[in-house]
Amino acid sequence: MEVAFRGMEFRRSGRLVLALQDLGLASGRVTAVLGPNGSGKTTMLRLIAALERPERGEVLLDGRPCRPDRETRESIAYAFQHAAFLSGTVRANLDLALRLRALPAGERARRIEQAAAVCGIEHLLERNAHRVSGGEAQRANLARALCLRAPVTLLDEPLHGLDRGTREALLAELPGMLRTFATTTILVTHEREEAMRLGDDLVVLMGGRLRAHGEKGQVFRSPPDREVAAFLGYTVVGDAAIRPGAFRVGAGDFELEMVVEGVADMGTHLEAWGHAGGTLVRAALGGGSQPAAGERVTVSAPGQAVVRWADGAGKG
């Protein structure tokens, strides 16, 4: 199912929260919506779910405007950022979601078992939903959304607040879960790594406006301007942006002079950091001697890791 925004504006207390002139999110793909806090990401999901109503324009599901009616609700599964449950067991919570969609008992039981198996919560089904850990609650939250098998699945920061181990595990498992259950998925995150690992397409929102949209690799390799590049982790120096992790200490295609302010042992490698042309730069150290603080060194990046904009295009 395709999700589209046409001439859409949403305001809260008179303040513009989100404006999407013309955006179509392709059917059957995972779109990661990336943006800093307050960029309108969650509002975008709430508009699709008809929890908010646009002041102007439309939000469309396969051409039909989203409204707080049965047809829109049944097209959508939504996992909120903060997993909320009713009192009762995890199974009862999943079952209620399916009962509200008027599914027969046998089908409900089958879907719960399958979603629980895929999301790794089989052992939690009979536990009180209010007494599971943060990571378990996030999994149960996902399972509840996925077992609905809705044409559109909305996930708001699905890895929010998880410890590193659980986060890594879910980051690895989530694409498989989404393939099993969901068709069109729109996933909100403020973490670039999550967006890149989970999404097929990328939408970048900043200040309530669409700043980039397209296949994730393309958006990442060709950020439209400096601000988006900086948000994607690029080091922006003048009219150039250097892909994250591309700087090395030593000569190369794109060179800068950096005054070393410190050297950090990153475990896998050493990293020198300092300022070059007023910008904070981190550069991996190869072999050779370790520079001292205050020393002036040359740092460089390979040509393919550097993005340059035509005059004015990168001003953001």
Added chain:
Amino acid sequence: MEALWEGLKEAVRLIAEGDAELRDIALRTIAVSGTATLLAMLAGVPLGYALARGRFRGRTVLLGVVNTGMGMPPVVMGLIVWLLLVRSGPFGGLELIYTKRAMVIAQFLIATPLVVGFTAAAVQALPRDLPDLLAVLGASRLRSLLLLAREAQLGLLAAIMAGFGAVVSEVGASMTVGGNLQGNTRVLTTAIVTETSRGNNNRAIALGIILLAMAFVVNLLLTMVQQRRAAGR
């Protein structure tokens, strides 16, 4: 201690003998305060919910009014209702003054702010996203409200207990608008005042003990329901 003991013995004797006047007063108390609490529930629970969840102008002021109402002296509420219902008052034509209905109205106005306030607190304590969650899952408005009421039931039962406790124990409003008419508007609290003023201390203490026992039984029943639900969580 001696007086209390005598009162207790008197209470047991009155109950054992099935004192007709006492039985009527006790039943009237339950009827008046029970009706007032029931009406306060019907009005106060939706109002409390709207105050907790609504985002409208004047919400904070309204919450302030409710919180003030929660501490309103019953005798002041009685005075207001008396001024409204007395024959020369704006609703004097309804001829409600010195009737059980007038007492129900006054007690309803005393209990409602308590029910509203406790309900609002109970609803605000629920996870913020629950109404939205139920909406996106496809629950109808009524189904959502029923599910949310089930979630907030511990607080809602506390609201009912607070409302009933307040009206069954108040004397000022019942005396002012009911007139404490024997066989008609006399309830346990006003009967205690009457017996005390007549010097019938034992009978007054007995009535007090019966009032306490009655409040205890009602609250015990509600607490049992509340705690059984809590244990099931």
